[in-house]
Amino acid sequence: MKTAIYPGSFDPVTNGHLDIIRRAANIFDKLIVCVMVNAGKHPMFSLEERVALIRRVTEDLPNVEVDGSSELLAEYARRRGSCVVVKGLRAGSDFENEFQMALINRKINPDLDTMFLTSASQYMFLSSSIVKELGSYGAELTDFIPQAIIPDFRRRLEERTRQTP
Numbered sequence: 001m002k003t004a005i006y007p008g009s010f011d012p013v014t015n016g017h018l019d020i021i022r023r024a025a026n027i028f029d030k031l032i033v034c035v036m037v038n039a040g041k042h043p044m045f046s047l048e049e050r051v052a053l054i055r056r057v058t059e060d061l062p063n064v065e066v067d068g069s070s071e072l073l074a075e076y077a078r079r080r081g082s083c084v085v086v087k088g089l090r091a092g093s094d095f096e097n098e099f100q101m102a103l104i105n106r107k108i109n110p111d112l113d114t115m116f117l118t119s120a121s122q123y124m125f126l127s128s129s130i131v132k133e134l135g136s137y138g139a140e141l142t143d144f145i146p147q148a149i150i151p152d153f154r155r156r157l158e159e160r161t162r163q164t165p
């Protein structure tokens, strides 16, 4: 059985992420979407909240598991018995960084390969940070994040505005 891991911040999960999840779940027997702790980022949602949001929007995908981890990705993959990492690749912006990460991960865990799925053209410009920026201006979000998480996202934006007027 081939298990792949799709790691990321998912703060919050976008339609671009969901597209990669669906496509990867079609290719592999099992896909583990893993929310990773990133010490350099101050997330909008906690790790547990991000896991819960992704679970909600992947309920219809029986071979998708959603998890969270503060381990190094290469160690996490070894522990979960997976030798494939899946990444989404947007035009331009992702390549350098992803290439470096893939090489570092393989250096730490020589059995680990990274496979890239090219972003769908309609999501090539989409990132969690652009969604947060658009949301803060009250823009329509239906094309960018799954419908089922829009109320949670709006609520969190309001809480943040109340805290930092």
Ligand code: ADP
Binding pocket: 007, 008, 009, 010, 011, 014, 015, 016, 017, 020, 086, 087, 088, 089, 090, 094, 118, 119, 120, 123, 124, 125, 126, 127, 128, 129
């Ligand atoms: P971001 O905060 O930039 O949205 P994440 O760290 O959550 O990204 O991304 C996790 C993975 O998903 C990365 O491999 C990233 O390249 C990929 N990804 C993010 N947004 C998209 C998108 N719109 N289309 C395809 N892949 C994406």
